[in-house]
Structure formats: C-alpha cells, structure tokens
Amino acid sequence: MAESPTTSTPGCPNCIRLERQIHQLQEKVAELRRQIGRNSGNFSLPPSANPPWAPRPVAKKPTGRRPGGQPGHQRFFRKLLPTEQVDHVVQHKPTACAHCAAKLPENAEWQLLSRHQVTELPKPAVQVTEHQAYGCRCEKCGRMTEAPIPEELTRSVLGERLSAAVAFFSSRVHGSRRAVEEVLEEILGAPIALGTVSNREREMAQALAEPCREAKAMVRKAPAKNVDETGWKRAGR
Numbered sequence: 001m002a003e004s005p006t007t008s009t010p011g012c013p014n015c016i017r018l019e020r021q022i023h024q025l026q027e028k029v030a031e032l033r034r035q036i037g038r039n040s041g042n043f044s045l046p047p048s049a050n051p052p053w054a055p056r057p058v059a060k061k062p063t064g065r066r067p068g069g070q071p072g073h074q075r076f077f078r079k080l081l082p083t084e085q086v087d088h089v090v091q092h093k094p095t096a097c098a099h100c101a102a103k104l105p106e107n108a109e110w111q112l113l114s115r116h117q118v119t120e121l122p123k124p125a126v127q128v129t130e131h132q133a134y135g136c137r138c139e140k141c142g143r144m145t146e147a148p149i150p151e152e153l154t155r156s157v158l159g160e161r162l163s164a165a166v167a168f169f170s171s172r173v174h175g176s177r178r179a180v181e182e183v184l185e186e187i188l189g190a191p192i193a194l195g196t197v198s199n200r201e202r203e204m205a206q207a208l209a210e211p212c213r214e215a216k217a218m219v220r221k222a223p224a225k226n227v228d229e230t231g232w233k234r235a236g237r
Helices: 013-036 160-172 177-187 194-221
Strands: 135-137 144-146
Touching: 160 177, 160 194, 177 194
Parallel strands: none
Antiparallel strands: 135 144
C-alpha cells in the first residue's frame, strides 16, 4: 500500500524539506488572510483605504455634547514637583492689606496658599565647552612640552547627554536626520551637521548591540512573552 502524502518517513531528507515548505506556506496563507481581513474597523486604517469587500463603516450619531471633558468629570492635573527639586522659587507676597490698605510687615507670619510651577527651556538650552591645549618651551633644553586634549573628548563634538538626545529623536520619535538637525539647531541652539547625526546613530547602535542581544536571548528563554498583536512599521511596511 502506498503511503499517504501527509505521512513522512522518519529521517527522510526530502520529507523533512517538504514538511518545512508546507509549514512556511501555511504561515504565508494565514498572513495573507489576515491582511485581506484588515479594514478601518479592526485595524489602524482610514475608511478610504478599505478594500471593496470590507463592511461599510458605521457612522456615529452626534451626541450633542461639546468636545472635551464633560461637566462633572474627574479632573487630572500635572503633579507638582517637591519645592526642593525645582530650580528657582519666586515668592509673591502682598505689601499692603487688601481691606484697610495698612502696610504689611516683612516679618509677618506668611501662609503658603497656593503653588504653581512653570517649566521652561533655558536660553540657550545647551552648553558649549571649548577645550584648549597649551604648551610652552623649556628654558633649559629649549624643547616644547604640551598638554594634549584627552582622546575621549576628541572622539565626538557632542557630549553624552546630547548624543543620547540625538539617538532618542532619531529612533524613538522616528525623526529624520534632517528633522533631528533642525530640532537641535532651532530649539536647543546646537547647530550640527547631518553627518554628526549619522555618526551618533551608528555609535549608539554599536553600544546597544550587545544589550539588545542579551534582551532577545532572555525573551526567547522566557516561559511567557506577554505580547499583544499591536503592529508597528518596519522599513516602511
């Protein structure tokens, strides 16, 4: 009796190769079915991108309420920093009584009634440090002696924190190199070249390569992955 097409002979190289191909094709078919079933109702797509067979989007009926928070809803405010963590404290004290116009003494028992914090970028937001190497000629032997600038400083024109900010804008915020250059120049006051942005990206990628490999290895070994089906774009797809 002939073997069933789905029955494989143990140790048969051709059977193993066919099973692998079947498994890959099954995964591809499943992925194509998922893509076909995507529409604005179950995926982050605009209604204009719906395929012809997608169900018509349900139009929401106007509720008549104004946009934003509704009356009676719980309000959420930004949590104030402790006073000892702020950079500057400005105290607003009255100089005269609001009722009888009498002058208030400086040593009065003042009571703190309210606090308000304003966060602002310093002007400029970056500090530029110039390293100068000096030398002098010895009066005894006539030879020049100089103190070189440390090599770890000459490797880059950006400091550690600003380099980390470049990597954050480029990778986490997904900004283009031109956009990162404009943010640093127009907002932070740190004009740099596009090549510097590329160099910092490459440097950060090399520094994070080993921790990334370690994280992937730990995820593979973990009994539970705790992931969801939220998609993300990679190489524009």
